[in-house]
Amino acid sequence: MALVLSSYSYYYLIAGIINFTVLSFLLVLLIIHFFRKRTVGTFLLIMTYASVWINEILMTLAFYLEALYPGNENYLKAAQTMQMTGVFFLVYTINWMYFFANRHLIRDNDLFKLLYTSIFSAFVGVAGGLAYYDIYTGDRNNPFWYSIIELAGADFNLNYPPTQGLRLILIGGMFAIGSITYLRLIVRTTRLTRKAKDLVTKKGLRIVSLSILFLWLTGLVLALYIFGANRIPWLSVLVYLFRGMIVITAVILGYLGWIMPEWLRRRLRGKAWIAKVYTGKLPEPPKSKENIEKAPKPITSPTSANQIVEISEQ
Amino acid sequence: MSFLKRLFRQRTKRVTITICGLDNAGKTTIVRYLVAGEYKSTVPTMGVNREVIDLPNLQMDIFDLGGQLDFRGIWPEINEKSDGLVYVVDASDYIRLDESKEIFYNIINAQINPLIPVLILLNKCDLEERLSRIEFINAFDLPSLGNIKWACFVTSAITGEGIYDAFRWFIDAFQE
Amino acid sequence: MKPVSLCLVQMGTKGLELVKVYPNVLPEEILNQIVVKSMPFNAKNGDFASSTIGDAVFSGYIFSVPSENERDNIASLVAVYNNMNYDSNALRKVFAFTIAELKKNNVADIETLTKILPNLYNGLVNGRLKIKISSVITLEFDMQYKDEKDVDLESLNGFGKDLWK
Numbered sequence: 237m238a239l240v241l242s243s244y245s246y247y248y249l250i251a252g253i254i255n256f257t258v259l260s261f262l263l264v265l266l267i268i269h270f271f272r273k274r275t276v277g278t279f280l281l282i283m284t285y286a287s288v289w290i291n292e293i294l295m296t297l298a299f300y301l302e303a304l305y306p307g308n309e310n311y312l313k314a315a316q317t318m319q320m321t322g323v324f325f326l327v328y329t330i331n332w333m334y335f336f337a338n339r340h341l342i343r344d345n346d347l348f349k350l351l352y353t354s355i356f357s358a359f360v361g362v363a364g365g366l367a368y369y370d371i372y373t374g375d376r377n378n379p380f381w382y383s384i385i386e387l388a389g390a391d392f393n394l395n396y397p398p399t400q401g402l403r404l405i406l407i408g409g410m411f412a413i414g415s416i417t418y419l420r421l422i423v424r425t426t427r428l429t430r431k432a433k434d435l436v437t438k439k440g441l442r443i444v445s446l447s448i449l450f451l452w453l454t455g456l457v458l459a460l461y462i463f464g465a466n467r468i469p470w471l472s473v474l475v476y477l478f479r480g481m482i483v484i485t486a487v488i489l490g491y492l493g494w495i496m497p498e499w500l501r502r503r504l505r506g507k508a509w510i511a512k513v514y515t516g517k518l519p520e521p522p523k524s525k526e527n528i529e530k531a532p533k534p535i536t537s538p539t540s541a542n543q544i545v546e547i548s549e550q
Numbered sequence: 551m552s553f554l555k556r557l558f559r560q561r562t563k564r565v566t567i568t569i570c571g572l573d574n575a576g577k578t579t580i581v582r583y584l585v586a587g588e589y590k591s592t593v594p595t596m597g598v599n600r601e602v603i604d605l606p607n608l609q610m611d612i613f614d615l616g617g618q619l620d621f622r623g624i625w626p627e628i629n630e631k632s633d634g635l636v637y638v639v640d641a642s643d644y645i646r647l648d649e650s651k652e653i654f655y656n657i658i659n660a661q662i663n664p665l666i667p668v669l670i671l672l673n674k675c676d677l678e679e680r681l682s683r684i685e686f687i688n689a690f691d692l693p694s695l696g697n698i699k700w701a702c703f704v705t706s707a708i709t710g711e712g713i714y715d716a717f718r719w720f721i722d723a724f725q726e
Numbered sequence: 727m728k729p730v731s732l733c734l735v736q737m738g739t740k741g742l743e744l745v746k747v748y749p750n751v752l753p754e755e756i757l758n759q760i761v762v763k764s765m766p767f768n769a770k771n772g773d774f775a776s777s778t779i780g781d782a783v784f785s786g787y788i789f790s791v792p793s794e795n796e797r798d799n800i801a802s803l804v805a806v807y808n809n810m811n812y813d814s815n816a817l818r819k820v821f822a823f824t825i826a827e828l829k830k831n832n833v834a835d836i837e838t839l840t841k842i843l844p845n846l847y848n849g850l851v852n853g854r855l856k857i858k859i860s861s862v863i864t865l866e867f868d869m870q871y872k873d874e875k876d877v878d879l880e881s882l883n884g885f886g887k888d889l890w891k
Binding site for chain 3: 273275276277278339340341424431432437440495496501
Binding site for chain 3: 619
């Protein structure tokens with residue numbers, strides 16, 4: 237098997253591996269946290285970010301399949317199926333995030349939650365079912381229920397839900413539900429940020445807001461391809477790299493904001509008072525006369541306190 | 551090889567500190583003062599509170615232990631892993647001084663490593679009716695501690711008096 | 727929402743102690759366990775803890791008891807049920823509301839709570855709370871009513887328990 241790839245392809249493939257590695261690492265951290273806390277919240281969070289991770293694996297694997305086995309119809313269909321599945325996993329992140337957020341951020345009633353997930357799943361189910369049907373039975377040169385976005389200069393393409401005609405309703409519906417969900421969450425976290433009295437909670441919620449914003453952008457950046465960014469090879473690569481960075485940032489911010497590791501909590505809290513005094517950033521507080529009353533000479537530096545105490549005890 | 555060793559060597563020393571004393575002695579208030587630099591009201595500690603304070607080259611992992619009788623059962627387990635003990639005494643509580651002394655010597659003799667530094671804080675020095683430092687040292691018979699490295703400071707977690715000096719001694723003891 | 731019994735537990739000098747139970751229908755061994763389990767380790771003001779003891783289920787709201795001369799104490803208001811079919815969120819709101827109102831009126835002390843415990847029990851049974859504390863203070867709470875401020879507070883508290891360490 238002679239592997240001759242265009243130079244642009246390497247950027248996508250290497251970026252895919254880097255994204256996959258970083259996301260896997262973060263997912264493992266989330267799983268470790270889940271086993272520590274064993275709460276429904278941490279489980280839903282894993283499912284949210286696992287969906288992003290699965291999309292990344294499937295997309296990268298599909299690129300590799302297309303690049304390694306050019307012209308092989310079976311591999312091509314498998315790659316297309318993987319890509320479409322990845323897209324729907326990414327879209328389903330919205331649903332996981334919605335249910336996760338319903339634990340603390342928003343309090344929708346059961347009927348609303350049922351309608352939400354039913355309508356959302358209907359969009360994903362119909363779009364997915366029709367796309368798979370078209371991949372296996374339709375004409376690849378003229379796809380109807382999915383779109384092929386040709387990445388200029390690369391040995392593979394992007395597969396996406398249909399972007400033309402009335403079929404746009406499918407992706408439009410998912411986009412609208414996702415946007416409303418994420419916007420609600422951003423508004424809610426911003427409101428809570430203002431109400432929180434504790435500095436760590438305030439800053440933590442700000443990170444959470446940012447992570448939701450980035451999660452939203454993850455889907456939005458891919459839309460740049462629909463508007464023609466795929467036609468210029470370097471721009472196409474740049475958009476893909478940018479998307480990768482946004483995905484990684486979204487998951488990192490999500491991990492930091494939602495989980496709030498101990499080291500981050502300490503960092504957000506700021507240095508302890510004693511550390512500030514110790515490093516000279518704050519003046520020393522008043523000394524107790526009793527601690528120094530038997531000192532042979534006046535205290536000139538804090539290091540002498542030890543000696544003075546020892547002396548006074550003698 | 552030595553270069554690699556130096557590269558990966560832990561530069562920050564991590565120490566575990568336990569804060570013990572009778573209930574209502576002011577243990578949690580002192581820890582809060584160390585963090586916030588001001589008096590913050592507290593409620594009785596349910597079991598153990600943990601606080602981590604980062605200093606240059608030193609990280610203090612502070613375990614503030616609940617002082618009620620029911621919680622004293624967990625002290626030995628935490629104290630035996632401790633790198634430094636802070637024992638807090640309410641300077642205005644004459645009545646329970648003997649009880650406090652008994653508990654202190656129990657910790658010193660049976661719970662901690664005798665090589666670790668022991669900081670004794672005579673807290674609530676802002677109150678008028680209280681023991682003086684000399685009276686306390688005699689009452690607690692502290693000179694009999696022998697080889698144990700100890701120091702006694704008068705403190706107030708309300709005004710902050712003496713707290714920095716006391717912990718400065720403690721920090722220096724770890725840095726040595 | 728009808729509890730079997732309501733208990734008031736506070737921190738004493740030795741440890742947790744039962745202040746009052748109303749109605750006093752629980753066996754001693756269950757009561758002893760409730761006292762121990764009513765405030766889990768690291769419990770703080772505003773925490774809400776649920777647990778089971780044999781067939782009994784209980785939920786407790788932990789709160790600080792302000793004191794003018796000494797430091798604040800910590801106590802827990804516990805509702806005991808004989809099954810899990812009760813709305814713990816609603817219970818939490820009732821307890822949080824009661825304590826917040828008492829604190830607002832500077833009467834959140836153990837004596838007042840001991841006195842109003844029977845009324846609180848009857849309020850939970852009827853689904854509507856109306857407790858006259860003094861000639862000027864009356865607590866009223868409809869368990870169907872949702873206060874927006876409570877929702878915000880719950881959201882903020884929820885992070886700590888579910889996710890943040």
